Amino acid sequence: xxxxxxxxxxxxxxxxxxxxxxxxxxxxxxxxxxxxxxxxxxxxxxxxxxxxxxxxxxxxxxxxxxxxxxxxxxxxxxxxxxxxxxxxxxxxxxxxxxxxxxxxxxxxxxxxxxxxxxxxxxxxxxxxxxxxxxxxxxxxxxxxxxxxxxxxxxxxxxxxxxxxxxxxxxxxxxxxxxxxxxxxxxxxxxxxxxxxxxxxxxxxxxxxxxxxxxxxxxxxxxxxxxxxxxxxxxxxxxxxxxxxxxxxxxxxxxxxxxxxxxxxxxxxxxxxxxxxxxxxxxxxxxxxxxxxxxxxxxxxxxxxxxxxxxxxxxxxxxxxxxxxxxxxxxxxxxxxxxxxxxxxxxxxxxxxxxxxxxxxxxxxxxxxxxxxxxxxxxxxxxxxxxxxxxxxxxxxxxxxxxxxxxxxxxxxxxxxxxxxxxxxxxxxxxxxxxxxxxxxxxxxxxxxxxxxxxxxxxxxxxxxxxxxxxxxx
Numbered sequence: 462x463x464x465x466x467x468x469x470x471x472x473x474x475x476x477x478x479x480x481x482x483x484x485x486x487x488x489x490x491x492x493x494x495x496x497x498x499x500x501x502x503x504x505x506x507x508x509x510x511x512x513x514x515x516x517x518x519x520x521x522x523x524x525x526x527x528x529x530x531x532x533x534x535x536x537x538x539x540x541x542x543x544x545x546x547x548x549x550x551x552x553x554x555x556x557x558x559x560x561x562x563x564x565x566x567x568x569x570x571x572x573x574x575x576x577x578x579x580x581x582x583x584x585x586x587x588x589x590x591x592x593x594x595x596x597x598x599x600x601x602x603x604x605x606x607x608x609x610x611x612x613x614x615x616x617x618x619x620x621x622x623x624x625x626x627x628x629x630x631x632x633x634x635x636x637x638x639x640x641x642x643x644x645x646x647x648x649x650x651x652x653x654x655x656x657x658x659x660x661x662x663x664x665x666x667x668x669x670x671x672x673x674x675x676x677x678x679x680x681x682x683x684x685x686x687x688x689x690x691x692x693x694x695x696x697x698x699x700x701x702x703x704x705x706x707x708x709x710x711x712x713x714x715x716x717x718x719x720x721x722x723x724x725x726x727x728x729x730x731x732x733x734x735x736x737x738x739x740x741x742x743x744x745x746x747x748x749x750x751x752x753x754x755x756x757x758x759x760x761x762x763x764x765x766x767x768x769x770x771x772x773x774x775x776x777x778x779x780x781x782x783x784x785x786x787x788x789x790x791x792x793x794x795x796x797x798x799x800x801x802x803x804x805x806x807x808x809x810x811x812x813x814x815x816x817x818x819x820x821x822x823x824x825x826x827x828x829x830x831x832x833x834x835x836x837x838x839x840x841x842x843x844x845x846x847x848x849x850x851x852x853x854x855x856x857x858x859x860x861x862x863x864x865x866x867x868x869x870x871x872x873x874x875x876x877x878x879x880x881x882x883x884x885x886x887x888x889x890x891x892x893x894x895x896x897x898x899x900x901x902x903x904x905x906x907x908x909x910x911x912x913x914x915x916x917x918x919x920x921x922x923x924x925x926x927x928x929x930x931x932x933x934x
Contacts, residue, residue, distance in 0.1 A: 478657070482649040487642060494638050501630060505623045510602065514587070516548055517604045517616040524552065524614065529563045536565060549601060549617035551575065562612065570619055573601045578615065592617075599624055659693055666696075676704040724754045776904050778820040785858065786814045788821070789847045792828045796836060804841030807832070811848030817856050817925060823901045830894040831860040831921050839864035839918070858923040867913040875911065 516539070523535035529552070536550065547567035554560045566575065572594045592601040603617030659680075666680045679700060680693040728751055735747030789809035800807040828847065835845040843863040850857050867875060876899045898921075902909045906926045913919035 479650050479653045482653065483646055486645045486649060490638060490641055490645065494634050498627075498631065498634060502627055505626060509618060509620070509623055510589075510604070513548075513602065513604045513616055513618050516618075517587070517606060517614065520548075520550060520616055521606060521608060521614045524612075525608065532563065547618075549573070549575070549603065549615070549619075551578075551615045553613040553615070554611075569621070570601065572596065573619070578603055578605075590617075594619075659690065663693060663696060670700075676700055676707055724758050728754045776823075776901075778823065778904060780818045780820055782816050783819045783821050783824065784814055784816050785849045785856075786812050788812075788825060788828060789849070791825065792832050792847065795829060796832050799833075800836050800845065803836060803839070804843075805836050805839045806844045807836070807846075808844065809847040811846060811859075813849060815849055815851070815856065819905065819925070820901075823904075827898050827901050827923070828858075828860070830898050834894055835860060835862035835864060835919070835921075838862065843918075856925040858925075860921045860923075861918065862920075863918040866915040866917055867911070867919050868915055872911065872913065 519539070520532055520535060524532045527534075532550070532552075536548070539548075547569050548565070549567070549570050550563070550565040552562040552564075554562050564575065566573075573592050574595070575592075577592045578590055587604055587606045590603045590605060592603065594600065599619055599621045601617050601619050603615050605613060605615045607613050663680050666678055670676060670678050679697050682690050682693045682697070731747045731750045731754070735744050738744070786809075789812040793807055793809045797807055832845065832847070839845055839862045845860070845862045848859045848861070875895050877896065899909050902923055902925075908924045910922050910924075911919060912922075
């Protein structure tokens, strides 16, 4: 159990982010601490050497002026002035014997062996020599210079004080580093937890949808400008799209379940009547009626699916340059015989050669449905016309008739699926034509409207957005 939880924590996004933050923070903090300590140690070492060099010049000048006596007096005066000392001072004769002329070895420096100091052959140039203490705890840094008379003059100072300062500074740095590290880790965990709050909210929303199956749940968005906030907005948009698709499918299924009862009942009744009869002619008639009802059911299903796809935005539109005049002529050719049989004049002369980016087959369905609907509701001697024009960069297509018109109380409902007005019930149809028209036009980014006065006909208007318009011919 423990290993399972450890594995889950190790693979958690928050844990990985916190780990990376900790590694980067620790590395940067350690680098800063090391750099600070190195700079301080170099600064103290430079200061000590400058002090020794200054004392070397001061003591050597006193020795030149008055010999050892003057040197002693200068050293006493320096001690009274609280110099950083104590200093190791030695003068060695320039002869072949290299005799020690003078040496000052304070008690604080007794653990150093001056015999380890080499006597470099210098010609007015300064050099440095380092001697370790007997216990190895400190060093004696000695600057040497050879005077004009050949005397080797040496001044040195122990690193004890500097080492002690660095030791205290290391303790302080360690305390600061640990404090900053703990604060940084705590802050990193808090920042990671806060930054991943939208991700946790998104996960909770997804789990709620999976648990309940409700697609109307939305992710709360705190800041739309934030990257995770933008992700939440996109997820909500996706959920709205899914919700619309599900609602469309549910509506389509409800409509199918309701309106398939009649054709299926007719199919069953026809089949039962044929089975009860021994007349082959009646069997053939029943089979023909069954095929007709089957075609009606298939047409209804296909139309409902097309409407659902268009309304939910999943209908694939193949846009191409379409000449509206050719499209209108094709519609006239398709319904010319039907209009002639009913004594209705069908005219499309009001459509100019206007090229528009449309899905040819879908827009053909739109004009066919509107034209078929107009012919059905126009009595003999009436007229159905198709016209097109442009208004303020909008392509406008009109289908007008001089038929019976639509009652005012029916106008809000004519776009609903399977709705058939009182005057339409005598005509054969599914009640899906106008719903399909509206869905396809809106899928193209356009709008469809109707104006009608009972007894004076109906006027359907399609408006397509400006970006669909390519160019007039």
